[in-house]
Amino acid sequence: MNSRTLALIAVSIATVIYGVNYTIAKEVMPIYVKPFGFILIRVVGATSIFWILGLFVKAQKIEKSDYKKILLASFFGVGLNMLSFFKGLSLTTPISASVMMVTSPIMVLIFSSILIRKAIGKQRILGVVIGLVGTVLLIAYGSSSNTSATNSNWGNFLVFVNAASYGLYLVISKNLIEKYHPIVLVKWLYLFGLIFTVPFGYRELAEVHWQEMPTTIYWNIGFVVVFTSCLTYLFNLYGLSKLKPTTVSVFIYLQPVIATIYALIVGSDSLSLIKIGATLLIFTGVYLVTKQVQDSAK
Template identity: 75%
Template sequence: MNQRTFALIAVSIATLIYGVTYTIAKDVMPNYIKPYGFILLRVSSATLIFWTAGLFIKQQKIEKSDYKKILIASFFGITINMLAFFKGLSLTSPISASVMMVTSPIMVLIFSSILIRKPIGKQRVLGVFIGLVGALFLITLGNSSTANSTNSAFGNFLVFLNAASYGLYLVLAKDLVKKYNPIVFIKWLYLFGLIFVIPFGYSELTAVIWEEIPTNIYWNISFVLLFTTCITYLFNLYGLSKLKPTTVSVFIYLQPVIATIYALIVGSDSLNLIQLCATLLIFFGVYLVTKQVEKSTK
């Protein structure tokens, strides 16, 4: 297999992990660990893992001018991305959150056009409009049917903010991951992210009563720390180094499918008409956006 095939497999595995994470993380928050405390635990664990892994690879010096770029990428790719996602997920349902994440390719296109002056054709403008209408539809009307979803509208908005932040991160990180070894890049990415999230998560993490957490929830926490945090970022970074940002972001198409199937199987969520209609609008909008990109590439 060539490098492109390996990259596609890596991003597919990352997408599968993300898909089941919606329900797995939802079981932890906010009953056992509050969202920001979970993020601090997640980022601090990843920072330790990647800096330890960095000891076993060839050292690579970061150019001084790139520290600022990594800092900005960390702010959007770690801090805003994770804080908004986990806080939003704690307020809304797994299915609604996964549907909202599909807007990420639209945000990639918007930020690409702003930051690297990528032209937007009429079809893509229409796709952006339809996709954002679907997102707005879900935010304003997508009330969750799950009992532990306390504020679905605000939760959906936070997940949309997370999607926008992740889309911007993909654009900002594209050149950096080509320039540096993935471990070298990601260890600095997480270190800066850890500095950012400490003020938000410290009080929530120290308030956790660990002896009251059931064994199955510990397994959920371990899954998020190891697979969702470390494996997905490494696999996505590898994919990003071999594929276009828009190609990587299109894999988010699969997340609602995986998240919905898993949530329905374990009984943590149910599907309603609002979610279906919003999903169709968002998917059609993203289809128009990515279809135009492919034509332009050819």
């Protein structure tokens, strides 16, 4: 089996993990662990794992001028990103949340245009408009009759904030990713992220009744910490080392598909015409945005 095939398998596994994570994390929140408390568990776990992995990586000194950039990247890539995602997911449904996450490439384009003056062509502008129309539809009218969705509109908006925050993180961290070893960078991102999440999560974490928690919920929490927070990152890194970025980026389209199939199988969500219509608009917008990037790279 060649390295390209292994890379495709690794990225595929990461995509499946991301897809099922929506439902697995949703089963924990907010009944057993409230969202901010869950994020604190996730960040503490991931920080510990990556700092241990850092012991096996060649030491690399962080330049003083880069600490501010890492702090900012951590705020948007770990703090605001994760807090808004888990809070939003606790209020909405897995399918809506997974669809909203696909708007990340659109937000990357918008922030790239604002921060680094990257030109936007007509096709990209059309893609942004179509994608944002779908996003607004899903936020405003994508409410669900599912009992686990206590406030779908607000939840969908928070997941969109998460996607926008992650898009901004990608733009901010671009130079850092090229400059430092991935493990070295991510262990600092999570450490600073821990500082941001502790004030929000410590009270909710203190409220958790661990003795009353079913064994399956412990497994769900472990899945989110080990697989979603750490393993997917390492698998995607391996994929990026062997595949073109455009090839890896295509897998983002599969996340809502996997999330939808899994959610429907376990009965944690349902489909509606609004969800389907908004999804098609968002997918069309992202396709127009990313297609031009791929064409121009040829």
